[in-house]
Amino acid sequence: MTVRELLEKIKQKAEIEDSKEDLGVLNAYVKPSSLRSLLIYMRDSLGFDWMSFMTALDMPQENTIEAVYELFSNSSKDSARIKVKLSRQAAEVETVSDIYRTAEWHEREAAEMFGITFKNHPHPENLILTPDIKAPLRKDFSGGDMKRMPE
Amino acid sequence: MNGVDNELIKKIPGAPVIMTSVEWAINASRANSLWTVTFGLRCCAIEMMHTGGTKTDWSRFGFEVPAASPRRADVMVVAGTVSKKMAPVVKRLYEQMPGPKYVMAMGACAISGGPFIYDSYSVVMGVDKLIPVDVYIPGCPPRPEALIDGFIKLQKKIMAQKIRK
Ligand code: SF4
Numbered sequence: 429m430t431v432r433e434l435l436e437k438i439k440q441k442a443e444i445e446d447s448k449e450d451l452g453v454l455n456a457y458v459k460p461s462s463l464r465s466l467l468i469y470m471r472d473s474l475g476f477d478w479m480s481f482m483t484a485l486d487m488p489q490e491n492t493i494e495a496v497y498e499l500f501s502n503s504s505k506d507s508a509r510i511k512v513k514l515s516r517q518a519a520e521v522e523t524v525s526d527i528y529r530t531a532e533w534h535e536r537e538a539a540e541m542f543g544i545t546f547k548n549h550p551h552p553e554n555l556i557l558t559p560d561i562k563a564p565l566r567k568d569f570s571g572g573d574m575k576r577m578p579e
Numbered sequence: 580m581n582g583v584d585n586e587l588i589k590k591i592p593g594a595p596v597i598m599t600s601v602e603w604a605i606n607a608s609r610a611n612s613l614w615t616v617t618f619g620l621r622c623c624a625i626e627m628m629h630t631g632g633t634k635t636d637w638s639r640f641g642f643e644v645p646a647a648s649p650r651r652a653d654v655m656v657v658a659g660t661v662s663k664k665m666a667p668v669v670k671r672l673y674e675q676m677p678g679p680k681y682v683m684a685m686g687a688c689a690i691s692g693g694p695f696i697y698d699s700y701s702v703v704m705g706v707d708k709l710i711p712v713d714v715y716i717p718g719c720p721p722r723p724e725a726l727i728d729g730f731i732k733l734q735k736k737i738m739a740q741k742i743r744k
Pocket of ligand 1: 621622623624658659660685686687688689693694718719720721
């Protein structure tokens, strides 16, 4: 499936805010409300049976946090990258851990590292960090004894 | 034996007896049977394992076996990056060791935080923030020779201890 065909297909199922091709992989920004239905459709109908990873990006200039879901199809060897934009102040999105089991731990990591709340997550506690460190991978994190690199 | 001053051992001629000072005998026993808690936390641990291996074999100098439990160890080798999550464990194992106990900070990370000194949210900036350190071994990672040198420095320190206050 080419990137264009894939985009046409998912456009009928979800609200795509923006999309681009990056090194032959589709990057599609979807509305958070249609994320779950889109992933279920891609898993069941388009053969994307594998989630490689789920992570997040902090974009302080745009005041957004992007949650990134990288999907892979074992049958057609296609990849696709689905992103949702969340506000930095109230970063909240539905969990997809019941659709792809991979997302369970990855969402816990993204949650503790970026301060995202995954609604209905089965285990919302921290995965790695101690509870006193909050969202250290946000660009404006400063906490405890952390020293900034001199300019 | 390492660092033995010949003056201190006197053999009585014609009898299987030697005479020496209590201080020297105790210190020498301590210095030459140091059991280690090998606290391998990161890449420095690989170099520490190599030091214990056949090629550089630290048992030759009396550091003996790595102890299976801190309760029967004398020296803790902190080899690597101490993260904030690991810090309570380091402290707890140190407290479980019976005295007299010694700590060696191996590598830049254990000395000062090393490569993680800036922009790090999770690293303790030197194990001496948690527990007292006797010998610092610089390097990233220190070579096995450097670790053995550190051990010999520690033995010298032990030999210089006074029993009477
Ligand atoms: S000092 Fe260097 S080699 Fe040792 S643990 Fe730190 S980074 Fe690794």
